Amino acid sequence: MKVHEFQAKQLLARYGVPVPKGGVATTPDEARKVAAELGGGSVVKAQIHAGGRGKGGGVKLAANPDEARAMAEQILGMTLVTHQTGPEGQLVRRVLVEEQTQIERELYLAVLIDSSTGWPVLMGSRAGGMEIEEVAANTPEAIHRVAVDPAVGFVPYEGRALAFALGLDGDLLRPAVALMSNLYRFFIENDASLAEINPLVVTKDGRVMALDAKVNFDDNALFRHADILEMRDKDEEDPLEVRAQEEGISNYVKLDGNIGCVVNGAGLAMATMDAIKLAGGEPANFLDIATANDPQRVVNALAIIGSDPSVKAILINIFGGMARVDVIAEGIIEAHKQDAVKVPIVARLAGTNLEEGLRMLAASPVHVERAEDLGEAASKAVAAAAGA
Numbered sequence: 001m002k003v004h005e006f007q008a009k010q011l012l013a014r015y016g017v018p019v020p021k022g023g024v025a026t027t028p029d030e031a032r033k034v035a036a037e038l039g040g041g042s043v044v045k046a047q048i049h050a051g052g053r054g055k056g057g058g059v060k061l062a063a064n065p066d067e068a069r070a071m072a073e074q075i076l077g078m079t080l081v082t083h084q085t086g087p088e089g090q091l092v093r094r095v096l097v098e099e100q101t102q103i104e105r106e107l108y109l110a111v112l113i114d115s116s117t118g119w120p121v122l123m124g125s126r127a128g129g130m131e132i133e134e135v136a137a138n139t140p141e142a143i144h145r146v147a148v149d150p151a152v153g154f155v156p157y158e159g160r161a162l163a164f165a166l167g168l169d170g171d172l173l174r175p176a177v178a179l180m181s182n183l184y185r186f187f188i189e190n191d192a193s194l195a196e197i198n199p200l201v202v203t204k205d206g207r208v209m210a211l212d213a214k215v216n217f218d219d220n221a222l223f224r225h226a227d228i229l230e231m232r233d234k235d236e237e238d239p240l241e242v243r244a245q246e247e248g249i250s251n252y253v254k255l256d257g258n259i260g261c262v263v264n265g266a267g268l269a270m271a272t273m274d275a276i277k278l279a280g281g282e283p284a285n286f287l288d289i290a291t292a293n294d295p296q297r298v299v300n301a302l303a304i305i306g307s308d309p310s311v312k313a314i315l316i317n318i319f320g321g322m323a324r325v326d327v328i329a330e331g332i333i334e335a336h337k338q339d340a341v342k343v344p345i346v347a348r349l350a351g352t353n354l355e356e357g358l359r360m361l362a363a364s365p366v367h368v369e370r371a372e373d374l375g376e377a378a379s380k381a382v383a384a385a386a387g388a
Helices: 005-014 028-038 065-075 132-138 156-165 170-189 219-224 239-246 266-278 295-306 325-337 354-362 374-387
Strands: 022-025 042-046 059-062 095-099 103-113 120-125 143-147 192-203 208-210 214-217 252-254 259-263 285-287 313-324 345-352 368-370
Touching: 005 022, 005 170, 005 214, 022 028, 028 042, 028 065, 028 095, 042 065, 059 065, 065 095, 103 132, 103 170, 120 132, 120 156, 120 170, 132 143, 143 156, 156 170, 170 192, 170 208, 214 219, 239 252, 239 295, 259 266, 259 295, 259 374, 266 285, 266 313, 266 374, 285 295, 295 313, 295 325, 313 325, 313 374, 325 345, 325 354, 345 354, 345 374
Parallel strands: 259 285, 259 313, 313 345, 345 368
Antiparallel strands: 022 095, 042 059, 042 095, 103 120, 103 192, 120 143, 192 208, 192 214, 252 285
16 A cells, blocks of 8 residues: 655654655645745645656745745646656645755665565665666666564664665764664554655755655555554545455456456466467456355456456456356356446356356357467457457
């Protein structure tokens, strides 16, 4: 789960990570009030779950409260397009108004999980304010990593090593190590999957501060963090993914293609998407329907996929496992009765109660194009999508 920048900063501040003074606003008048309370110049920042906001016109400087109001009026309600939102952009519903900071230099700092070892890693770079992916691709030597043994936890010498690598020595060393320690503690205690500060700045008056913050949390651990779960903003999520979760289909991810997928098993779902791409098509979603022994679950899955206007065909791939083919067939038939699916369906069915499932489909008015193996199914789905 992602949270907004202002929420991430609120959470980090609880752990002693220095952040600029500021407040969130949903109207221009609220933005003016926050700016007036801050005094002096302010920064008005669009709050969406995406980076690159400044390049898209979502971050503006204001010299006084009236300018802050005017900047907020420009940003609120705009559809902000960045490299992370895609061409459709994201509607801005709130802004963060913060004090302006006199910056001496910008750095990068993050805590994340190294998937190869399962250990938390502190990662830093002197190239703050830039896309870290770009830095990694062009100057990988500029990125410094410190792996933290989860059984031991963060120890000060690890922080000092990273601080020296980032040029945070002298009077900056102690506050820098304290910030790293607090960031790591926040990461672990809240089951975060990413805690990123970009940029981490050194101010002209000698402070180390998180000028921006991005935090993601492990969805599977949110039951332990009710306060964080309350920060969820469904307006920032794909509506089909939200709908899928509300209907008990947690393993649905919308993609950019035009062939919908209904598959029993995450690994098989990945293989199905690969087969579609090998056949020259593009999957419209990842959907692991798991052990779908409830026809309504099948109906819900097909209705969600069918409501995606980009979907031109649906590939159902049921193979082995505990999913019953007759239940899948019952769900397909019921979805057809409810007019939930208006595109061609290709099905590769192999599993429990196969004969009964095929009999049910044959006796129904639903036309399902059968395939004996995954390669054939993918090819037929690609052809059906092209024909549609």
